[in-house]
Ligand SMILES: Nc1ncnc2c1ncn2[C@@H]1O[C@H](COP(=O)(O)OP(=O)(O)OP(=O)(O)O)[C@@H](O)[C@H]1O
């Protein structure tokens with residue numbers, strides 16, 4: 001049976017989340033998981049995986065700062081996840097920006113992960129739509145009503161090939177798609193796009209929620225709303241981006257204690 005939001009946050013268990021992620025935001029991700037009430041284990045050493053997979057509750061695969069070793073770790077962990085039926089979040093950082101990232105992302109998706117996420121421009125590249133985005137950030141031109149509709153339809157087509165996976169595209173507005181169903185989420189503030197790793201943090205929150213037993217759709221949409229509403233509160237209370245970043249993480253730990261936080265969610269069905 002599907003769990004309701006109040007049964008998902010605050011967590012009622014302490015899931016162990018195995019993260020293979022980039023070294024730029026590694027510590028931020030470990031703290032995000034801890035502040036939410038989970039436990040992180042950051043390990044990229046393939047020699048440990050057989051043992052690790054016996055005790056972890058979910059896996060985060062973030063393509064982040066690619067290296068030969070990082071890529072090998074992501075591939076190997078993805079393989080272990082299939083054979084151990086571990087819930088997996090794939091974060092397609094920089095998908096399609098280079099051929100290496102495109103090939104790796106495609107291979108990870110072929111393993112039918114639980115959730116696949118990227119910013120709106122990474123997700124456009126994934127479905128073969130054009131974008132002028134550069135680097136790892138989403139481009140504002142991919143945020144128009146038309147562009148969002150286009151992406152929504154293309155993701156629904158992709159869902160026919162990957163019926164088990166929830167696809168998430170993030171930006172000023174966020175899209176969550178599973179099968180024929182899709183939602184548009186409209187919380188958040190512009191400052192979220194102005195410090196590094198908010199997308200990475202979102203992947204860590206999603207992995208924590210599926211590790212705690214939430215279904216993929218609920219984990220995806222609740223994670224987006226939770227992070228974005230934490231961002232709205234932090235933005236109201238701070239001045240300057242570094243203060244915002246700190247308060248944002250502070251709010252990740254605090255928001256779960258406010259029982260009414262979900263009343264501020266702006267979400268609608270996206271046809
Ligand atoms: N302009 C904005 N207005 C409101 N919310 C935003 C905005 N930009 C990003 N967000 C929110 O910030 C989170 C991260 O989204 P974003 O698209 O910036 O990810 P990303 O590009 O993968 O980030 P990064 O690569 O820095 O980790 C999402 O929850 C998204 O809703």
Ligand SMILES: Cc1ncsc1CCO
Nearest residue numbers: 022024064065093197200
């Ligand atoms: C800046 C940057 N470059 C590769 S990964 C990363 C952090 C955001 O994912």
Ligand SMILES: [Mg+2]
Nearest residue numbers: 093119199200
């Ligand atoms: Mg990202």
